[in-house]
Amino acid sequence: MACNYSTVSLPCVGKVALAPIESPTLNTNLNYISKSNTIKTLSTTVSLEKAPIIGKFGSFGGKFVGEVLMSPLAELEAEFNLVLLDHEFKMELVCAMRDYVGRETPLYYAKKLTDYYKNINGEGPEIYIKREDLSHGGSYKMNNVVAQAILAKRMGRKTVITATSTGHHGVATAAVCAKFSLDCTVYIGTKDMLRKPSNVQLMELLGAQVKPVDGGFQAAASESTRGWMENLQTGYYLSGTAVGPHPIPTMVREFNSVIGKETRRQAMEKWGGTPDVLVACVGTGCNALGLFHEFVGDKHVRMIGVEGGGVGSKTDELHSASLVRGEIGVYHGAMCYLLQDEEGQITKTKSVASGLEFPGVSPELSFLKDAGRIECYSVTDKEALDAYKRLCRLEGIVPALEASHAFAYLEKLCPTLPNGVKVVVNCSGNGYSDVTTVVNSIPVNEI
Amino acid sequence: MAFSSSSSNLTAYTATAITKPSSSPVIRFNKASTFRPKPISISCVMTQQSTNSSAAAVEDTAALRPDPLGRFGKFGGKYVPETLMYALSELETAFRALATDYEFQKKLDGILRDYVGRESPLYFAERLTEHYKRPNGEGPEIYLKREDLNHTGAHKINNAVAQALLAKKLGKERIIAETGAGQHGVATATVCARFGLKCIIYMGAQDMERQALNVFRMRLLGAEVRAVHSGTATLKDATSEAIRDWVTNVETTHYILGSVAGPHPYPMMVREFHAVIGKETRKQALEKWGGKPDVLVACVGGGSNAMGLFHEFVEDKEVRMIGVEAAGFGLDSGKHAATLTKGEVGVLHGAMSYLLQDDDGQIIEPHSISAGLDYPGVGPEHSFLKDIGRAEYHSITDEEALEAFKRLSRLEGIIPALETSHALAYLEKLCPTLPNGAKVVLNCSGRGDKDVHTAIKHLQV
Numbered sequence: 021m022a023c024n025y026s027t028v029s030l031p032c033v034g035k036v037a038l039a040p041i042e043s044p045t046l047n048t049n050l051n052y053i054s055k056s057n058t059i060k061t062l063s064t065t066v067s068l069e070k071a072p073i074i075g076k077f078g079s080f081g082g083k084f085v086g087e088v089l090m091s092p093l094a095e096l097e098a099e100f101n102l103v104l105l106d107h108e109f110k111m112e113l114v115c116a117m118r119d120y121v122g123r124e125t126p127l128y129y130a131k132k133l134t135d136y137y138k139n140i141n142g143e144g145p146e147i148y149i150k151r152e153d154l155s156h157g158g159s160y161k162m163n164n165v166v167a168q169a170i171l172a173k174r175m176g177r178k179t180v181i182t183a184t185s186t187g188h189h190g191v192a193t194a195a196v197c198a199k200f201s202l203d204c205t206v207y208i209g210t211k212d213m214l215r216k217p218s219n220v221q222l223m224e225l226l227g228a229q230v231k232p233v234d235g236g237f238q239a240a241a242s243e244s245t246r247g248w249m250e251n252l253q254t255g256y257y258l259s260g261t262a263v264g265p266h267p268i269p270t271m272v273r274e275f276n277s278v279i280g281k282e283t284r285r286q287a288m289e290k291w292g293g294t295p296d297v298l299v300a301c302v303g304t305g306c307n308a309l310g311l312f313h314e315f316v317g318d319k320h321v322r323m324i325g326v327e328g329g330g331v332g333s334k335t336d337e338l339h340s341a342s343l344v345r346g347e348i349g350v351y352h353g354a355m356c357y358l359l360q361d362e363e364g365q366i367t368k369t370k371s372v373a374s375g376l377e378f379p380g381v382s383p384e385l386s387f388l389k390d391a392g393r394i395e396c397y398s399v400t401d402k403e404a405l406d407a408y409k410r411l412c413r414l415e416g417i418v419p420a421l422e423a424s425h426a427f428a429y430l431e432k433l434c435p436t437l438p439n440g441v442k443v444v445v446n447c448s449g450n451g452y453s454d455v456t457t458v459v460n461s462i463p464v465n466e467i
Numbered sequence: 468m469a470f471s472s473s474s475s476n477l478t479a480y481t482a483t484a485i486t487k488p489s490s491s492p493v494i495r496f497n498k499a500s501t502f503r504p505k506p507i508s509i510s511c512v513m514t515q516q517s518t519n520s521s522a523a524a525v526e527d528t529a530a531l532r533p534d535p536l537g538r539f540g541k542f543g544g545k546y547v548p549e550t551l552m553y554a555l556s557e558l559e560t561a562f563r564a565l566a567t568d569y570e571f572q573k574k575l576d577g578i579l580r581d582y583v584g585r586e587s588p589l590y591f592a593e594r595l596t597e598h599y600k601r602p603n604g605e606g607p608e609i610y611l612k613r614e615d616l617n618h619t620g621a622h623k624i625n626n627a628v629a630q631a632l633l634a635k636k637l638g639k640e641r642i643i644a645e646t647g648a649g650q651h652g653v654a655t656a657t658v659c660a661r662f663g664l665k666c667i668i669y670m671g672a673q674d675m676e677r678q679a680l681n682v683f684r685m686r687l688l689g690a691e692v693r694a695v696h697s698g699t700a701t702l703k704d705a706t707s708e709a710i711r712d713w714v715t716n717v718e719t720t721h722y723i724l725g726s727v728a729g730p731h732p733y734p735m736m737v738r739e740f741h742a743v744i745g746k747e748t749r750k751q752a753l754e755k756w757g758g759k760p761d762v763l764v765a766c767v768g769g770g771s772n773a774m775g776l777f778h779e780f781v782e783d784k785e786v787r788m789i790g791v792e793a794a795g796f797g798l799d800s801g802k803h804a805a806t807l808t809k810g811e812v813g814v815l816h817g818a819m820s821y822l823l824q825d826d827d828g829q830i831i832e833p834h835s836i837s838a839g840l841d842y843p844g845v846g847p848e849h850s851f852l853k854d855i856g857r858a859e860y861h862s863i864t865d866e867e868a869l870e871a872f873k874r875l876s877r878l879e880g881i882i883p884a885l886e887t888s889h890a891l892a893y894l895e896k897l898c899p900t901l902p903n904g905a906k907v908v909l910n911c912s913g914r915g916d917k918d919v920h921t922a923i924k925h926l927q928v
Contacts, residue, residue: 119613120588453916
């Protein structure tokens with residue numbers, strides 16, 4: 021899929037004109053239209069082994085950053101490679117995950133949800149929920165933040181710098197920095213501060229310094245990179261998204277992959293096999309990759325990413341479905357699928373779930389999509405809200421609005437699945453803080 | 468260390484059952500004299516020395532907790548209208564049968580593991596431990612039992628889940644519960660959704676206004692929330708209304724009481740369902756340091772999370788147990804909820820226990836910044852443990868609790884519930900007195916996301 025001559029904003033560099041980017045050379049039959057919602061069913065000759073740690077996933081990924089960041093990123097990569105083999109690091113991480121974060125999270129058989137999707141003959145798939153909502157902080161985000169904080173301490177850093185969109189990543193970072201006695205600075209866009217002011221209060225309570233930046237997440241991310249650059253010796257940039265220059269996508273995926281590893285073991289215990297279908301919501305792709313990565317080599321395991329479809333699927337309506345409807349571009353230092361207009365400008369995104377409102381998506385997921393290994397769909401705000409309410413009523417579990425997108429897709433998926441198929445849905449976070457949004461969307465007389 | 472127990476010195480009380488239609492069916496004691504129990508001052512060191520009588524009492528604890536009539540010493544019992552006696556006996560019989568019901572135990576264990584997320588970790592709070600080290604580097608080690616990581620964010624779900632399973636076994640389709648701030652209501656609504664039971668929650672009208680978000684949550688989970696306008700429209704009135712509903716619908720309805728208060732067999736049942744906290748703690752303590760905890764600390768409102776932690780260790784005399792209540796604006800201000808410190812013996816909601824009452828035996832409206840501790844009574848077993856000297860009870864003001872709330876957030880990145888913050892605040896007084904290396908286990912009974920607005924308002928962070 022070729023892009024036109026485009027202008028992109030690179031952090032610390034400013035606007036850069038890019039030469040036309042070639043479509044990924046994957047030996048695939050590229051007769052698909054990226055804006056469609058259909059599964060890519062054409063075969064591919066690309067090896068689906070896990071991408072080696074060299075920064076590229078096919079032609080996605082990379083390090084599209086200013087020169088001054090190349091050295092710190094190389095240092096981070098070297099340290100990351102070391103810790104992967106370091107027994108002490110692993111022990112410290114395992115202990116923190118168990119006692120602080122509360123892992124392992126259960127794989128819960130959702131009987132009432134399963135019964136709900138049974139057809140007239142009483143047949144249907146079995147739905148299991150991976151309970152990342154039970155982690156400390158209420159979402160899977162701790163997995164990555166805790167590991168990176170331990171890494172920062174190993175590197176002798178005193179300050180952690182990060183940017184957050186809705187504040188959830190900011191809160192997780194602030195909490196972990198408090199625990200590890202690291203100074204924490206969180207950059208957040210003023211627009212986002214207005215949407216979730218309670219998260220700002222939480223960050224300050226946890227001892228972080230919150231720096232408002234005029235604009236949205238894009239501005240906050242640029243400012244935070246600038247902040248990091250002023251402080252390269254003692255500062256550590258803690259990325260919360262799977263979109264960024266190498267080694268960030270790989271790091272975030274590795275640290276979240278504990279989700280998939282636990283799922284494999286729990287599936288073996290529960291039914292003596294692997295899951296048949298994995299479903300997860302996709303904002304930048306962290307939680308999805310965390311679940312999927314372990315199973316990429318198991319070709320019979322189907323993987324489904326569900327993005328935010330916003331209000332609807334008409335072209336003029338705002339949404340956040342980067343994989344389904346985006347085109348290839350460079351965002352935050354990595355080549356990936358990206359929501360952009362004809363001139364290559366980043367388009368505005370919108371979703372009822374603010375955590376999905378990201379115009380770019382993980383380069384690794386972009387690669388897996390092109391290779392046909394994952395399927396990508398989107399659901400509308402209304403479908404997600406209905407799924408939120410459904411899970412509350414049926415299982416007494418309150419999913420985050422982001423995770424609700426994954427649950428919403430079950431409506432379309434389950435009727436197509438044979439009897440007894442094992443579906444694992446990643447409940448990436450709890451939705452107690454989304455109650456106001458949900459209630460505001462319900463007509464008053466229906467509450 | 469010396470203390471005096473007032474339990475043997477009470478003068479005769481005349482009991483009259485007063486059931487006015489518009490007020491709660493509480494049996495009040497008209498005092499025959501102006502006797503007040505002597506204030507008890509307990510200052511303990513590591514090794515507790517008790518008098519002979521209380522030593523014997525401690526030995527007898529196993530036999531008396533509770534006795535066949537549902538009493539803990541003289542506390543507890545079943546002070547309820549005749550209509551409820553059968554339901555309570557039926558409940559007790561069903562509960563006792565569970566001890567040998569392998570299927571039930573297996574099902575409950577599965578739910579606690581996969582739905583609630585047990586076992587909750589025993590977390591070594593390194594920075595908090597550092598904070599309490601004395602200048603010479605000595606101090607106790609603080610461990611937090613992380614009940615805040617449970618599904619719904621508090622310990623309450625342990626009991627709610629087990630009682631819902633029990634209700635299903637009894638063939639009851641309808642569940643009622645009372646709630647103050649909404650936490651127990653949310654836990655009950657949650658399990659009712661999970662088990663397909665009809666759920667009605669009674670909540671004081673004043674509380675409903677203060678906790679609108681929790682009301683929405685309960686409704687989203689499929690529960691019906693009924694406002695109670697009688698009395699002061701708060702928790703104690705909601706409890707009375709729930710009891711009234713139960714009296715009317717006892718054949719079809721199970722009442723999920725949220726704490727270790729209420730008529731027998733509730734204090735025993737709720738304690739047993741929460742006892743998993745203490746059982747896990749014993750196992751985890753053995754794994755972590757090869758021994759038992761030296762001190763257990765927990766906040767006390769009704770007393771369920773504290774009993775859940777303490778129960779396992781009551782027979783272990785070297786384990787010190789400390790319950791922390793809410794002193795609100797201060798013990799002398801009259802605006803507090805320190806039942807075991809300032810209360811007197813009476814009957815509330817079906818059980819004899821300490822409670823906050825005025826000279827006429829009317830319930831005093833309690834106050835605490837934390838809604839979960841804002842209860843004028845306390846579980847009868849706590850009253851018993853206090854009287855025999857097995858557990859100590861102290862109190863912490865709103866201000867001290869808020870400081871502790873902020874302290875744990877800043878030191879460990881864990882935001883505790885304001886209820887839990889009371890227990891955390893007591894560490895300020897406790898730790899300087901403890902020898903080096905003493906193992907303190909504090910029950911982190913809930914998470915504090917729900918309290919951030921309140922805290923910020925008061926703290927002006």
